[in-house]
Amino acid sequence: MECLHGFPASTVSTKNGKFWLSIKNNPKSCELFCPAQDRSLYETAMAMWRANGPIHPVCDTRQRLARMKVVKDVSKLNFGRPFFVCCDRENPCKFWQWGDRHELPKPKCGHGLNACVRKVKKEGENQGRLFFCCPNDREKSCGFF
Numbered sequence: 001m002e003c004l005h006g007f008p009a010s011t012v013s014t015k016n017g018k019f020w021l022s023i024k025n026n027p028k029s030c031e032l033f034c035p036a037q038d039r040s041l042y043e044t045a046m047a048m049w050r051a052n053g054p055i056h057p058v059c060d061t062r063q064r065l066a067r068m069k070v071v072k073d074v075s076k077l078n079f080g081r082p083f084f085v086c087c088d089r090e091n092p093c094k095f096w097q098w099g100d101r102h103e104l105p106k107p108k109c110g111h112g113l114n115a116c117v118r119k120v121k122k123e124g125e126n127q128g129r130l131f132f133c134c135p136n137d138r139e140k141s142c143g144f145f
Helices: 036-051
Strands: 010-014 017-021 033-035 067-070 082-085 096-098 116-119 130-133
Touching: 017 036, 033 036, 036 067, 036 082
Parallel strands: none
Antiparallel strands: 010 017, 017 033, 067 082, 082 096, 116 130
8 A cells, every 4th residue: 555645655553453554754754544444445535636636735733744534434425535634643733624626725924834724703894704824823923914
């Protein structure tokens, strides 16, 4: 099995079963993690992702490649469809994106980081509108808007 970027994936056996994962010492590790029983489901999902101009999204908060997952519930309309979530397993942010749709790349802020998308909360005519801004907190922000 290959990871998202076409590199050989490693296999690991534990008491919970056999798993495929991207090689951690690879600088382009895509955080692939796939239970052996879901291998064909993941390979199909990765083919769908590659067919749509594979842009690997970057998690807004962590500024690292997002982790691909697959809808595994057969009763769901989107069964087998790939999606991306935050790369951090311990404390994930709210990043989420379908993997089989081409998303436009986000602009870079003054720090060279992918800008994050926020929604206007202040009451007025712009309330609810989306905008790009620096992903850092206010104290470290470059002011990108």
